Amino acid sequence: MNGINNTIRQFCFGLIFLVLTVSFIQADSTDTSIDSTVAKEAKTDSVTVSAASPGIPEEPPDVSGTQSDSGSLFQTKRINALVLMTIFSVVILLYTKWAKAGKPLFVRKISGLDQVEEAVGRATEMGKPVLFIPGLQEIDEIETIAGISILGQVARITARYDTPLMVPVRYPMVLAAGQEVVEQAYIEEGKPDACDKDTVRYVAGEQFAFTATVNGLMMRERPATNIYMGAFFAESLLLAETGNAAGSIQIAGTAQPAQLPFFIAACDYTLMGEELYAASAYLSREPLLLGGLKGQDWMKLLFVVLILLGVLLAGLSMGDWYLSLFESV
């Protein structure tokens, strides 16, 4: 264990040294290998910006430059992204490793997720189904994957209590993934025959056609519990208000900032942003997943420190070199 700790310490020091070296190079750099597209700079330098509001910067930051540093193999201007990505990956993996080794990890209470089992219990008592919507995006979007992961957990609870489950989806690939997850959940609960083939159903590919179908489903079937976990857009309030009118208890989770106010106004519990991504780890309590969650939290703390440092340096008018470290190209 000491050997591992030493290796990790050395690796971290190496990374810090790399960051300092790169910042020194970038601060001093007159990189002649970059094709700075003079024509583009000429086009973009005649900007008049209204600075009547403090939210608008007086000069837009210099993001000129092509995607490619023609001449060099490696895109040196993107080394900051590489360093951050490396630190991020190392921290996540470290915590995952520690979690696997049995280190206890504290995760704060998320009331929306604590209520899922109770909400399903309510549906069982009332003899009504549970409605679960894994968002309105395709399976390749991370929010949908998070929603499908939570669906697996919810399906296990509904399988345990023999509660009917309805999962309308918008895309056929999400249908396939949802069916797989629900079937697996029922198998794990020892009730493979109880799984209905039509639990996960494809309803419509268009946003409002989907919404109209689901609203109709809510008003006819009157589910006792509605769980919305994934990416939602304009239909969020339509779904939530209809669910409210139908008398359902509603738990929502989305990482779309524009839709959070609607869910907060109309639902009983709302998971905001990263709480959605933490849900699968929170519900399953699997050490590996919890470890990843902790690593993510430490990264957020690192970003907070970096931001505060930047604010301090900018306040002392010493922030230019620091800002140049985070220039995106």
Add this chain to the structure above:
Amino acid sequence: MIVAFFFNPERSFVGGLESEVLSWVTIVGGFTLLLGVVSLVRVNYSAVKRKSEDWIFKLATLISVFVMAIPAILPKNVSSLFGRDVGSIYDWLFNYVDAPMMSTMFAMLAFYIASAAFRAFRARNAEATLLLVTATLVMLWRVPMGEIALKSIHANLPYLINTYIMNGANLAVQRGIIIGAALGAAAMSLRIMLGIERTYMGK
């Protein structure tokens, strides 16, 4: 794709590989649309065949799919009604049936927002009261009549709302949520790529 991000596409093979992969993604992605149509037709056809509950609406769905799709894919040199150009059946159905229906559904939000606001904006505690006051100010600021009302209180009030609420509190909170959500998404993506997170596969 991650590796290609860090290498010069003009100087390394990854650039060409990335373009090739992106082109293939575009092509293959088109086929998943076909998969959706097949799934929709299969599910609705079996419901119509069995004459299950509300089968008439499922029949309407099937008819709509084919009435819209078939004229659109027929060659336009056969008739100006075919294809997707202006004046075709597809164009007409889209502009006069589909688009109004979509707008209607979106317009319902106005009613739902009114009832949600009526129910949710209650001064139950200090935070709820702050939410209520802020929401009222922003709602007034966003409409001309409201701006007139705000200016009658203080000439600079709309400017102050823009500065301190929209470009102040709102901006800070949105940044926090965006950064948090992005970190969460990145962590989850990393877990999926490394095979640590397999709950979405049912494992």
Add this chain to the structure above:
Amino acid sequence: MQIWLIPAYILLILTGVFLLYLAFKTEDRRYIYLAVAFYVIFPVLITLKLPIDISPEARQLYDAVESLPDSSTVLLTFDYYPSTVAETEPMSRAALRHLFGKDCRVLTLTTVPLGGPSIAERVTREIAKEFGKVYGVDYANLGFKYNYVAVLKGMGNSIEAIYPADNSGTPLSEIPMMADIKNYNDIDFIFLVSDNGVVDYWISIVNAQYGIRVGSGVTAVMAPKFYAYIGSGQMTGLLGGMKGAAEYELLVHKPDTAVKGMTAQSLVHLFIILSVIAGNIVFLSGKRRRKRGAA
């Protein structure tokens, strides 16, 4: 203001108050829906000319486009569904009027499969006719291609590789204006009009990696999120909802549907505020009564 409007609007206010009273009495939310419907329909018959302040964000977008040299190439996106045309189409129209007025070459595309290409086609042709612009010389419509991330990234290398032909099937090599528009290096500004999350990808892929300035018009619900991008300089200007569209219409000196819609929007907002205040008065007086009863 015409004198007969005063009793009309007094009647309007009294109707709203009466419907609100019924909503409280019967606890039926449909009276609220009726009031909203009334306040939306009434201004269609009687529209007020209201003074509209231009926000700094709309001004920034206008100035950015105005500062482009004439004959610049601008990519205008129609990334919105037909459901949001009330908010977003006025933005597209005003943007096209501004761009055609400056003799800019306009390249349009959409990342929305349902309706995007049709809307782009219809709106650009209509506005182009006003200015006597010729398709293929002054503007072109690339249409839709699946998987917008691949499209956005791919256009950085070659637009023709992603869009071999335009929306009507004409090969790009046969379109005169595309002869010198090969990739993002040949585009001077990107004007997004969108109602979905694709704006984030335009910023993170196109603005961050290729350095092209991006300005956008989005729905009112999405607008608060993009103040963060304005603040960091990643976005040059923002139009939020129908009010933003009305501001841009006034800036290009062509008031259209968005300006007309401001009356209805104002009335509905005021009604909602009234209902919230009334609801709170009832709630707080009920709370006080219960406390007194308990004491």
